[in-house]
Amino acid sequence: MNLTNLFRIALKALSNNKMRGFLTMLGIIIGVASVITMLALGQGSKKGIQDQISEMGANMIMIQPGADTRGGVRQSASSMETLKMADYESIRNESRFISAISPSVNSAGQLIYGANNTPSTIYGVSAGYLDIRRYSIDDGMMFTEQDIATAAKVCIVGKTVVDDLFPDGENPVGKVVRFNKIPFRIIGVLKSKGYNSMGMDQDNIVLAPYTTIQKRILAITYLQGMTASAIREEYSQAAIEEITDILRRNHKLKDAEEDDFNIRSMEELSSTISSVMDMLTLLLGAIAGISLLVGGIGIMNIMYVSVTERTREIGLRMSIGAKGRDILAQFLIEAILISITGGLLGVLIGGGLSFLIRLLLNFSAVIQPWSVALSFAVCTLTGIFFGWYPAKKAAKLDPIEAIRYE
Secondary structure: OOHHHHHHHHHHHHHHOHHHHHHHHHHHHHHHHHHHHHHHHHHHHHHHHHHHHHHHHOOEEEEEEOOOEEOOEEOOHHHOOOOOHHHHHHHHHHOOOEEEEEEEEEEEEEEEEOOEEEEEEEEEEOOOHHHHHOOOEEEEOOOOHHHHHOOOOEEEEOHHHHHHHOOOOOOOOOOEEEEOOEEEEEEEEEOOOOEOOOOOEOOOOEEEEHHHHHHHHHOOOOOOEEEEEEOOHHHHHHHHHHHHHHHHHHOOOOOOOOOOEEEEEHHHHHHHHHHHHHHHHHHHHHHHHHHHHHHHHHHHHHHHHHHHHOHHHHHHHHHOOOOHHHHHHHHHHHHHHHHHHHHHHHHHHHHHHHHHHHHHOOOOOOOOHHHHHHHHHHHHHHHHHHHHHHHHHHHOOOHHHHHHOO
């Protein structure tokens, strides 16, 4: 019996039991749709986080003091004094893999303008900080090197600070606000960046010359940290190694001594988050894949019922010359048709669900071609695997006993 006839017989058998065939497909449809949707949500979340990190500066490097112990007690990062201005100048002048670097000092307090006030943190930085953190000026201007040299009491503010201090829509540029009783003249407003992937408001920020914060607010000469930017993301590790060598030389650390500073890169954070999201995506896909297993068991059950119901038909076919392999192929084709049709419908439904989630819930969902191919391949293999045993049972029936079966 040729393959065309077998397909025709299989299609006729399925069309005679349309509802049963659809219900059998339902497990496969739900399984494939679930796998595609879950993987799309996982990949979308990963891409969203990577985009957020990229907005913060994918090649950003953070240098913090560390290993400062007094009286046997390790100090907090904000009180450690292992980073000096000389370190900043050495890195700025000597590093080959750094495109920009900024000192960093900060103080939390209350910003006041007239009858309005808001808690915020003022960061002392240099002009290169905007490029490092991917901020841009929306109105006004950035402070200059002259402002840094003279420790000028000027600042630029984020959108959240503007909304809190100037709720009536007044232009903040040129206005004087007080931070812990110290007046600062606003010379610029940052373009809004919104919340990052960690839920932090990137617009609740005040930037001022680092010398101003050091001298007028904190009364310190050391740095609380430094923020740098590698020339490209792939050079982040080379930049970290170079900065480490410069700082160890400046701090006169011996080979056996541990670093008295900590260096972290956004590339490292991005890699860690990507690994975690990949694991979560696989977990979601595995959970959704359970429904494919359930669908396969459904196919096997229905094929068993079909073999039992059509025992006389099988006996008649075999008595007029159909061989065991023809009967095996016939029932196997039925199982494969059920799984492939269910897989195609599942792909369409999974794609539609992903689109609706992205459209209605504004949640990133990215369908990867490999997830569609994987789901479709799995559902086809499921049909073959679970359809083979009932088909083999049908092929082994004795023709005489099959004809006499009631």
